[in-house]
Amino acid sequence: MLILTALVPTTLLAKSSSAVPLPNGQTAFNSPPNLIKAASSYSSSNLPSTYFFTLKIPDNAGEPLKAVKIVQRKNRETIRYKGNATRAFRGNRWARGPQLSLAAIGGPTKPGEMMVVFDPPVQPGKTVTVALKAKQNPTFGGVYQFGVTAYPAGERSIGQFLGYGRLNFYSD
DSSP states (O other): OEEESSOOOGGGSOOOTTOEEOTTSOEEOSSOOEEEEEEESOOBTTOOEEEEEEEEOOTTOSSOEEEEEEEEOOOSSOOOBOGGGOEEEEEOSSSEEEEOOEEEEEOOSSTTEEEEEEEEEEOTTOEEEEEEEESSOOSSOEEEEEEEEEEESSTTBOOEEEEEEEEEEBOO
16 A cells, blocks of 8 residues: 555556546546545544545446545644554445555655555446544534545546545534
């Protein structure tokens, strides 16, 4: 498993035979994945926790899901992850399916950001959950938001922002 030190370059996203070509040579989803849920294993401050981001790739996506980028929106604290403990699996947090193979985990050296690259890409019609292991929940309680962007397979693919997952943390 490779830990990335920069954003996944578009050349890392292998060309897919089902990719939707755009006039400028880029590829995009016909219908982007949906961010179904964001949840944490613990909501109390200062505890090690896992953050779950569940995505549904629609049947008419047109392309498989190659990568997901999760970026914490600015807040009082920036959450740090244990990149090598990041996992992905089919299904959701409560109905876990098989673990998915990841080609790369990481992203910029910037705290609060994580990129997960699937190998092979996740096919349309599937539900997938990315589980990020946080070193610890923030010290200060409150609402923390995480922007989720999905990337289809294909050369020069365009990321589709899916929205924010909200996690609530409570100070003791």
